[in-house]
Amino acid sequence: MSLSYWEATIYRISEYKKDCFVINLERFWGWIVGLRQGGDGGE
Secondary structure, eight states, rough: HHHHHHHHHHHHHHHHHHHHHHHHHHHHHHHHIIIIIIIOOOO
């Protein structure tokens, strides 16, 4: 039982980290796009 419990915990943590990574990536990409549109003004 303890093995499956740890497997489930590790899986949950990895899923949580993956979600956080995706959210941070989208936020960072939005910041880059905002800089290019607002700060640049050339393209």
